[in-house]
Amino acid sequence: MKKLWKKTAVILMIIPVLMMTILATPHTAQAAEDLGLHVDAAILINADTGQILYEQNAESPLGIASMSKMMTEYLLFEAIKEGKVSWDQEYTVTDYTYKVSQDRQLSNVPLRLGEKYTIRELYEALAIYSANAATIGIAETIAGSETKFVKMMNDKAAELGLEGYTFVNSTGLNNEHLHGMHPEGTGDKDENVMPAKSVALLAYRLLKDYPEVLDTTSVPTKIFREGTDDAIKMDNWNFMLPGFVFAYEGVDGLKTGTTEFAGHCFTGTAKRGDTRLIAVVMKAVDDKGNGSYKARFDAAKTLFEYGFNQFSEKEIFPAAHQFKGNKTVPVKKGKEKQVKIGVEKPFSMLVQTTDQDEYDVKFTKDETKLKDGSLEAPVKKGTVVGKADIVRKDGGPVYGFVQGGELGADVVTLEKVEKAGWFKLTLQAIGDFFSGVWNKSTDFVKGLF
Incomplete structure (x- = not known):
């Protein structure tokens, strides 16, 4: 019982100290902005x-x-x-x-x-x-x-x-x-x-x-x-x-x-x-x-x-910067089945010297520009497929602009894809048909077990 009482007393003494420490330690972003x-x-x-x-x-x-x-x-x-x-x-x-x-x-x-x-x-x-x-x-x-x-x-x-x-x-x-x-x-x-x-x-x-x-x-x-x-x-x-x-x-x-x-x-x-x-x-x-x-x-x-x-001025990402896991988007009815994508232009901004490595870029697809996640040929070079937005790794605020400017850039196709000829389209259609049949068959078989 005495041991339990001692432990309780220690905990009760520590809690106020911890609370004072937490309250006395300002959030990094707020401290940086207190001039x-x-x-x-x-x-x-x-x-x-x-x-x-x-x-x-x-x-x-x-x-x-x-x-x-x-x-x-x-x-x-x-x-x-x-x-x-x-x-x-x-x-x-x-x-x-x-x-x-x-x-x-x-x-x-x-x-x-x-x-x-x-x-x-x-x-x-x-x-x-x-x-x-x-x-x-x-x-x-x-x-x-x-x-x-x-x-x-x-x-x-x-x-x-x-x-x-x-x-x-x-x-x-x-x-x-x-x-x-x-x-x-x-x-x-x-x-x-x-x-x-x-x-x-x-x-x-x-x-x-x-x-x-x-x-x-x-x-x-x-x-x-x-x-x-x-x-x-x-x-x-x-x-x-x-x-x-x-x-x-x-x-x-x-x-x-x-x-x-x-x-x-x-x-x-x-x-x-x-x-x-x-x-x-x-x-x-x-x-x-x-x-x-x-x-x-x-x-x-x-x-x-x-x-x-x-x-100081820092380039957050260069032109044609690509995103891991999102370097291409599918193309339907094209001579190529994929097209490379990347940011349209480089993006630089003034950042605090102490925060130079705190910025990252987030890619968001524009679903209004993609049909079922794909583009349909012909695809022009520079076709917008999404946005690259600047974010802080620590989740802190990123100030915007008094007018106009965007914290990021458009993500576009880095090359063009021409529409496939009728023969290739026919082969693609046949391939898609059998691929669909195979997938359905596979799903059926899996469903038996």
């Missing part, structure tokens, strides 16, 4: 493919402040491309843009009432200095009014595949800062919102479709209307650019955002070697819970360090 960011949301993606490398609360709609101006930039570049607006086109300052431009509590370059400014001047003020009145001037030029432009913003967001967005103005300001002239149909307390994932997608499409935006977002300092009485020095609000206090190697964009509602936000992009990343941080604070410029750039730096230092 200690003090933000309401964040996301890091590969700017070339849209592959997500890290995300934190990236689906929740939050205030985006002046990051909204990336959509204004997109619509401007689109209008320029389509010939609806030109860089040299002049805009005449209205009462609305004049009043907003004189509000020195906002980021602005002062505009003179009735004065003409080129679209290029206004765009540079927008992209470098986040000038709000200049942004409204661009909106009015493109759509006739900011109200109509906001509709364009929301329509384009839908077209680009963004989710969870609401645009109420072209700038990202709270409407109450627009001196009672905010777009019709919106409230004076309204502000633009979007999830971090959609912000990253907007930045991704802006860089993909109009990479020339970086020619301006990378400018540290420029004089607005240099040589005139209205000259004003525009220091880029992106303090991660070269020469600034939070300079980070490779950064050349993209857009900051700050309001009381949105907090300190930033969409940054940096390139090192052949890799370009996009990082989004929303409502960044320090370890004491205070929002600041430093907090948002520190958070962005953490994301960039994570991406550049821990990830």
Whole structure:
């Protein structure tokens, strides 16, 4: 009895220790994703493919402040491309843009009432200095009014595949800062919102479709209307650019955002070697819970360090890669009874250096393309028969893309198979007939025993 009591006591002592050990040991995938960011949301993606490398609360709609101006930039570049607006086109300052431009509590370059400014001047003020009145001037030029432009913003967001967005103005300001002239149909307390994932997608499409935006977002300092009485020095609000206090190697964009509602936000992009990343941080604070410029750039730096230092390009499988046990599929009525299959093209992705050997590829047949598991001749080279999907050997998550891309490739026929002639088809039919008879006979005999 004493021995039984001792064993029970030992077990009771061990159980709490084991429970504490289990609870204290984080899951490998979760630990790898804990970057200690003090933000309401964040996301890091590969700017070339849209592959997500890290995300934190990236689906929740939050205030985006002046990051909204990336959509204004997109619509401007689109209008320029389509010939609806030109860089040299002049805009005449209205009462609305004049009043907003004189509000020195906002980021602005002062505009003179009735004065003409080129679209290029206004765009540079927008992209470098986040000038709000200049942004409204661009909106009015493109759509006739900011109200109509906001509709364009929301329509384009839908077209680009963004989710969870609401645009109420072209700038990202709270409407109450627009001196009672905010777009019709919106409230004076309204502000633009979007999830971090959609912000990253907007930045991704802006860089993909109009990479020339970086020619301006990378400018540290420029004089607005240099040589005139209205000259004003525009220091880029992106303090991660070269020469600034939070300079980070490779950064050349993209857009900051700050309001009381949105907090300190930033969409940054940096390139090192052949890799370009996009990082989004929303409502960044320090370890004491205070929002600041430093907090948002520190958070962005953490994301960039994570991406550049821990990830590298790896070819998961080469073109024509074949799968053990699935190197061929049967062919009916062909000169050959089998056709080789393999992946259509090579597949590479950014993977963590420590996880380089954790990825595998899984083959799934497309039963809609195969009749009873076979193809019927003639079979063209490159006929799709299934998919090759990337999986983790440990069963952990494999992040997808902000848009479009697939984690894998099509599996196709690697050669063609011509249809057999009538004589061979006849012989095949006879062979199939006797094969069927033999199988039935064999089954009958087996059934007797």
